[in-house]
Amino acid sequence: MTIRTRFAPSPTGLLHIGGARTALFNYLFSRHYGGEFLLRVEDTDRERSTDAATQVILEGLEWLGIRHDGQTVFQSSRQSRHAEVAWQMLEAGHAYRCYLSPAELTAMREQAAAEKRPFRLVSPWRDRDPADAPSDVKPVIRLRAPREGETVVEDLVQGTVRVANVELDDMIILRSDGTPTYQHAVVVDDHDMAITHVIRGDDHLTNAFRQSQVYQANGWDIPRFAHIPLIHGADGAKLSKRHGAVSVLEFREQGFLPEALCNYLLRLGWGHGDAEILSRDEAIALFDLDGVGRAASRMDYAKLTNLNAHYLRQADNDRLTADVVARLGVTDPAVIARVRALMPGLRERARTMVELAASATFLTRVLPFDFDMKAAALLTPEAKVMLAEVATTLESGPFTSEAIDAALRGIAEASGRKLGQVAQPIRAALTGTTTSPPIDATLVALGRDEALARIRAAAA
RNA sequence: GUCCCGUUCGUCUAGAGGCCUAGGACACUGCCCUUUCACGGCGGCGACACGAGUUCGAAUCUCGUACGGGAUACCA
Numbered sequence: 001m002t003i004r005t006r007f008a009p010s011p012t013g014l015l016h017i018g019g020a021r022t023a024l025f026n027y028l029f030s031r032h033y034g035g036e037f038l039l040r041v042e043d044t045d046r047e048r049s050t051d052a053a054t055q056v057i058l059e060g061l062e063w064l065g066i067r068h069d070g071q072t073v074f075q076s077s078r079q080s081r082h083a084e085v086a087w088q089m090l091e092a093g094h095a096y097r098c099y100l101s102p103a104e105l106t107a108m109r110e111q112a113a114a115e116k117r118p119f120r121l122v123s124p125w126r127d128r129d130p131a132d133a134p135s136d137v138k139p140v141i142r143l144r145a146p147r148e149g150e151t152v153v154e155d156l157v158q159g160t161v162r163v164a165n166v167e168l169d170d171m172i173i174l175r176s177d178g179t180p181t182y183q184h185a186v187v188v189d190d191h192d193m194a195i196t197h198v199i200r201g202d203d204h205l206t207n208a209f210r211q212s213q214v215y216q217a218n219g220w221d222i223p224r225f226a227h228i229p230l231i232h233g234a235d236g237a238k239l240s241k242r243h244g245a246v247s248v249l250e251f252r253e254q255g256f257l258p259e260a261l262c263n264y265l266l267r268l269g270w271g272h273g274d275a276e277i278l279s280r281d282e283a284i285a286l287f288d289l290d291g292v293g294r295a296a297s298r299m300d301y302a303k304l305t306n307l308n309a310h311y312l313r314q315a316d317n318d319r320l321t322a323d324v325v326a327r328l329g330v331t332d333p334a335v336i337a338r339v340r341a342l343m344p345g346l347r348e349r350a351r352t353m354v355e356l357a358a359s360a361t362f363l364t365r366v367l368p369f370d371f372d373m374k375a376a377a378l379l380t381p382e383a384k385v386m387l388a389e390v391a392t393t394l395e396s397g398p399f400t401s402e403a404i405d406a407a408l409r410g411i412a413e414a415s416g417r418k419l420g421q422v423a424q425p426i427r428a429a430l431t432g433t434t435t436s437p438p439i440d441a442t443l444v445a446l447g448r449d450e451a452l453a454r455i456r457a458a459a460a
Numbered sequence: 461g462u463c464c465c466g467u468u469c470g471u472c473u474a475g476a477g478g479c480c481u482a483g484g485a486c487a488c489u490g491c492c493c494u495u496u497c498a499c500g501g502c503g504g505c506g507a508c509a510c511g512a513g514u515u516c517g518a519a520u521c522u523c524g525u526a527c528g529g530g531a532u533a534c535c536a
Contacts (some may be wrong), residue, residue, distance in 0.1 A: 010536045045535060102534070118462040119532080140534055158465065167463055167532090175534040182536045206464055206531040229466075229529090236528075264472090267485085271473050274484045293466095293473080296529060300471045303486045313499080349498045359497095408495085423495045435497040 003035030004196050007061075007068070008075075008186070010042040011053035014247035015060035017299070018201060018231045018239060021265040025228060026199045027066045028266070028287040038193055039068035042075045044185055049076075060248040064258045065280065073193065075185055082180035085188050085218065086141050086173050094217035095173060097139035098125040121169040141174035143184075145213050153208045156197075156226040156289045163209050171210050183207060187214040195223050199289070202227035226289050229269055229296045236298060255352030257315065260308035268297045277310060309351035317343040320356065327357040330364055338363040342445035345437025362431040363445065367457050375428035379458055383425040386415070387459035390426060391452050399448045404440040429458030 005026040009019050030037040041057070043049035061068070089095040100123055112119035123142060125133075133139065145168055152162045173184035180188070186207075190198060198208075205227040215222045233239050239246055251261055263278055270293070272278075272286050312320070321340045330336055339346075339360050350356035371379070379387075393407050412422045423439040430451060436442045443451045 008536095012536070042536065048535075105534090113461085116461065120462090161464070163463065169532095172534055177534080179534085181534070186536090201530095202465070203530055204536095207536095209464090227465085232529085234471080238529080267472065269472085273474065276472090276485050295466050297473090298471060300486070303472065306486055309498095351498095405495095412495095418495085420495050427496060433496095437497085439495060 001196065003030055003033040004038065004194055005030040005035065005199055006038040006040050006190070006193060006195050007066075008040045008042050008189075008200070009057050010045065010048075011050060011057060012045065012048040013053060014249070015057040016239060016246045017248060017251070017261075017265060019057075020060065020064060020066075020248045020261070021231060021268065022200055022228065023061060023066050024064070024262060024265055025270070025287070025292070026197075027068075028283055029197065029199060029289065031284040032287050035196070036069040037067075038070055038073065038195070040073040040075060040189060040193070042182065042185070044075050044079070044180065044182060046076070056247070056249060063252060064248060064262055066262075073189065075189060078185070078189060078192075079180060081192065082185045082188050083174060083178060086180065086184065089143070089173070089217055090141055092217075093144065095141050095143050096123075096126055096170075097130060097133070098123045098142045098170075098172075099133050099137045099139045100125065101137055120166065123170055126170060138176040140172045140176045142170040143173050143210075143214060143217060145170050145210075151209045151212055153205075153212060153225055155205070155208070156224055157229075157292045158202065158205060158227050158294060161205065161208075163206075168209055168213070173214070183210055184214060187211050187218075187220075190223060191215070191218070191220050197224045197226060199226040199228060202229050226292070228292055229294060231268060232296050232298050234299055234301070239299070255354035255356070256304065256308050257311045257353070260304065260311040263311070264304045264307050268299075269293050277307075305351050312347050312350060312352075312356065315347065317347070320347055320353075323353055324357045324360050327353065328361065328364060335364050338445050338447070338450075342437055342441060345441045345445075349435070349437065359436075362433065362436070365432065367453060369432050371428060371432045372434070374434045375432055378425050378428040378434070380425075384459045386411070386422065387425055387429055387455050390422070391455045391459065394443070394448070394452060394455075399444065401440040401444050404443050408439070425458075426455065429455045 007019075007023040007026050009015065009023075027037045029035075039061070041054055043054070058072075086095060090097070105121070108121065109119050125139075126142070126144060146165045148165060150162050150164050151168065152160060155161055171183055172181050174180055208225050208227070212222055231239055248261065252258070259280070262280070262283075266278060266283055266287070267276065270287070270291050272291050275282075275286065278286065317340065321336065321343050324339055324343075325336050328339075330339070342360070342363065346356060346359050350359055390408070390411060393411060394404065397403055397407065408422055408426075409419060411417075412419045415422075424434065426439055427436050427442065428434060430436070430439075430442055430446060446454070
């Protein structure tokens with residue numbers, strides 16, 4: 001049997017990291033078993049769904065490199081099929097028309113609350129003669145759920161979960177306006193799409209009971225369920241805007257690489273021995289549902305950042321340069337060349353693209369520029385004399401890393417200074433700061449003309 | 461309220477009755493390396509929520525308590 005999974009977001013907001021991880025797990029699981037991964041946009045709530053949100057979800061998945069198979073299914077386009085199934089269930093006696101008005105429902109609920117007893121709706125219309133139906137109320141269609149026994153869900157992550165059927169009331173499958181409810185639509189769609197494994201957040205665990213009943217009423221095979229724990233904020237509370245970046249696209253803005261985010265998300269709630277760094281291929285080879293934990297996990301930016309630094313160090317220099325140049329708004333080919341030249345040294349020192357870009361800004365400066373406090377302090381009268389000497393020395397000879405290194409060591413030795421005492425003032429002159437990649441590489445990236453101009457300006 | 465789920469270092473996790481004096485990673489921290497900043501290397505700190513029980517033996521099994529989370533919609 002071909003394994004088929006799906007990711008079914010509702011386009012009512014952003015693609016947050018919890019959703020992204022759910023998509024990742026579905027994707028990895030299907031790939032691991034050589035199956036298919038489908039995408040279904042659950043836009044049945046017309047009020048809250050927007051095209052913009054759909055686009056954000058699509059863009060987020062693409063950025064993360066989570067590709068789905070086949071056409072994207074829009075749930076709204078399947079409403080007639082949902083209704084059709086509802087009518088069939090009605091005809092077969094697995095569902096019934098309920099004429100309870102919203103007002104009556106509210107009254108029943110309030111009374112139950114007042115009496116401090118749990119509210120379990122038992123609709124009088126479940127067994128009442130439809131001939132008694134009031135003519136002024138448009139009915140909803142409710143599932144005729146079993147009243148006795150229990151419903152059991154064999155969950156691949158949570159284990160066997162069971163609930164007494166008396167706890168579950170007859171849910172609405174078709175609203176009075178003829179539109180399907182989510183609980184019904186999901187089942188019909190998953191069945192029609194031949195989904196074999198439903199992997200989703202555990203906030204849906206209790207929905208699985210009701211959905212199982214719909215499958216059973218229709219005589220359909222129930223897919224395997226896997227309810228994965230939610231991701232919480234660093235404070236342990238449910239993820240929300242106040243936790244900083246929530247949307248995956250925000251992570252992109254904050255300078256995280258998609259491969260780093262995927263690796264981080266994979267390890268959040270899933271483990272495989274001591275494996276920490278996993279490429280996409282390794283993840284596909286190793287991923288399985290038995291490695292998924294049951295407890296909610298917290299978002300940890302420090303770990304994400306550390307992972308990002310790892311991937312930054314092995315990323316392609318041209319790719320990083322393009323990103324940095326875009327973030328800095330640089331268009332001058334000469335400056336772009338400097339950034340590219342120094343990229344191997346820069347990327348060793350940054351943890352995010354934002355930091356990388358910041359570390360490259362000195363390459364875009366135009367004389368005269370400001371020095372930060374520490375850099376300015378390095379430019380003592382004595383240092384300025386030395387800088388003039390350095391400038392003179394570097395005027396001739398090959399302007400290569402090796403030659404520059406040799407020349408600077410010569411100056412240090414001749415003047416009885418440590419190399420650091422020579423390099424730091426040069427670094428200050430070149431960058432206006434006290435940190436940069438190795439001084440020889442920095443000089444080479446800037447080019448002889450620009451480098452000497454900066455050193456002379458600082459020596460003056 | 462009721463139903464369902466969960467609980468190992470600060471965080472992510474390894475752990476499927478003896479291999480656990482509980483391992484790894486991040487964070488924090490000491491030292492080394494060093495051309496600044498990083499990287500790296502070697503150390504340190506640090507956890508089985510609590511209480512009963514089963515067992516020769518429990519982080520691992522059972523029950524209870526506490527604390528979290530989710531669900532209880534003509535939302536998804």
